[in-house]
Amino acid sequence: MTRVWRSMLYVPANVPRFVAKAPGAGADAVVLDVEDSVPHDRKLEARAALKDAVPMAGSGGAEVLVRINRPLRLAVPDMEAAAEAGAHGILLTKCMGPDHVRLAAEVLAGARQKMVIVPMIETAAAVPQMEAIARASSMVAGLLVGAEDLALECNAASDDDLIVLAKRQMVLAAVAAGVAPLGTLGTVADYRDAARIRDLVARSKRSGFVGATCIHPALVPVLNEGFSPSEKEIDLARRQLAAAEEAARDGRGSFTVDDMMVDEPILIRARRILALAGQA
Template sequence: MTQTQRAATWRSMLYVPANVPRFVTKAPGAGADAIILDLEDSVPVAQKDAARDGLADAVATCRTGPSAVLVRINRPLRMAVRDIEAAIACGVDGILVTKAMDGGHVRLLAEIVDELEGPTPRCVLLPLIESASAIDRMAEIGAASPRVAGLLVGAEDLAAEIGCTSDDEVMVAIKRRMAVAAAQAGVAAMGTLGSIADFRDQEKLRDVVARSRRAGFTGGSCIHPAVIPILNEGFAPSEKELDLARRQIAAAEAAEAGGRGSFEVDGRMVDEPILRRARRILASAR
């Protein structure tokens, strides 16, 4: 399935604890396509109410830069509803749905967002797959609401439940499966096929991002600003890819004008699947 217009296009998403002003202040200048103000794991339980109360100021600070502003909400449901109410009141661009269970769970939260936002919807949803029971429901979750723009795997939570490490091949297999589910739903597959926590090993980071892009992922998240340039570069088409895509599209137009249905570029036959990829590459550059 072709990605829908609502599919997320963020190459890089930076997690920032919403309760730490010095991190929030630095976030707009970090260069990320999106900033995720976190109300969940990075905020101690005793500070969650204060973090939610201060969300408006944090969002306003992040709006001083070019990044989209997202919020990761809490579970259980009563906390999630309060977080959603605060996020929508601040006019955020998206909400990360923690521990998405199934399509019904996502539809329930989407209904709350619909009620709060009114007739001009803006906020998208990014469900996080963080439980073993949600793995078989990933395609259902991705298609649960028109607000869903992408899927992510919460590697640490999911690995803890399964009993593997977050960089094990089990997790890689689940993430590859999620990329297929995202394609079925027409939304973006977000994340990477390996850990990018060690920002000092840039060669390894570039390799992980390159493998992830080849597998169909379109962007990733990080907790350190040093990773952002690698995500932005790695999830963007190279000049070589752009040049080939432009020449393939031009060749297709010339072939059609000449009444030919088949043609080649650089010694390779080009057909409709190749042209779809070329169009996607050019669209991602814009």
Template sequence: MIRSLLYVPGTSERFIAKAHERGADAIVVDLEDAVTPERKVEARDKLAETVAAVRRGGALVFVRINNDPELLLPDAQSACRAGADGLYVPKVGDPALLAHLAADLAPIEAALGRRPLAFVPLIEDPGAIFDARAIGRGPRVLALSAGAEDIATAMGAEPTPDVLRLPKLLIHMAAKAAGVLSFGLLRTVADYGDRAALAAAAREARQFGFDGASCIHPSVVPVLNEAFAPGEAELDFARRVVDAQADARRDGRGAFLVDGRFVDAPILARAKRLLALGATVSSKTGGRDA
């Protein structure tokens, strides 16, 4: 379960030093947009130190690499050797790019005796949106995510929630069709000042089935952790659904009522999934509220 992914600029010693204290489920070390062109090689060369530093709190570590032909493979190789868990791959237009990356990394991973890096493709232009389902089925894909600002720019549009809603939902549906995770809110993450709006957007995203979201400011992490974790009332109802199903099965009934609500197979499946999610949250927080 990955509820929150905190971006950290790969050249910011201050943010890197504190990243492990923020409570994010994952840290994304950014070598792309957050790093100026003249410092990209420097950020890459420090990855071993950076990955070790941000991992200290137990978070997963991803590296957002550059899609520039001169930087793509060296960035990915360095992230692999540094011990990152996965790559955020920007501007993915088709699964061939992911296959290219996987083929290049495989011998390095074998030599290191390490697990293969997972990929999170970023869908960042209108054409890629329509190919998102194929991208989601590409090699090593853990999740899909939208590059909201880039999509809006490519459309000649403003990154308002109304503009971003349809493209983000299309990418989300592609992720679910491909059986991978879906990260995001139905708005841009760049505007993080309005906490109430962010909390509402995170709750809405979870209702739509998003699994978590990224953020660029540490103050947003607890908002995401809370929104993407089930509440006690939800868990209580889910427990009673599962308990009632056992009684109904003994009576030979496939459908039944709980609190006056009709329950059948899809609702039972959601209840079981919710309880599994709740157990995962509890393990992350040591039994404390998420």
């Protein structure tokens, strides 16, 4: 995985005051939305706003993605506008399958900067294709399950075990393809309940997720902290690697730290934790 966005803040592209506040939120990525948060009669306005919104949203150092529309008559000009504005990538909504990804990659191939694609899994038909979707193009940087849309199609609640199952399957598909598994095992819509969301993020991190989206700036620090290695994890990783050097001098490949067995898989995890800590 080449990118890890711990926090991805959704901002409606057609509301300048929200765009202006986005750089100060501290998110790893700002997602300028021209889809669900924009009324149908304001779609063209939101698309035109990308020219100014993309550089503004990225002025604080965040990468800027654009969540585009479906159908294709809206999606293609959305992608072209995102590329022209200098966006780092797109969220490909209601991804139909690998051919859909390849079509988007073809549209974005002519951009003056290298762009990435995050396919959104929002239909039942896309769920069994997730690994193929993730492998469809080298531009794919991660996968994200759109819980509300998927739940609506399935006539299920967005926090039901059915949707959680799809999210867990998405983690396996993303990891198998070498891209980032994004999201949480539940909803973060109620940004006022920070304690519940901290617990949700902790559980999601344990399940392999590396970052998530949110709709309110108040959740950005919660996501950044929750998806970053903790001081306890960093300390243990350092001590495990130090112990590994000592054990290697004695010709041992396994040993104990804090009464727990350590061997190569644990050391790989320790190196990954320190690498993520440096990136954060």
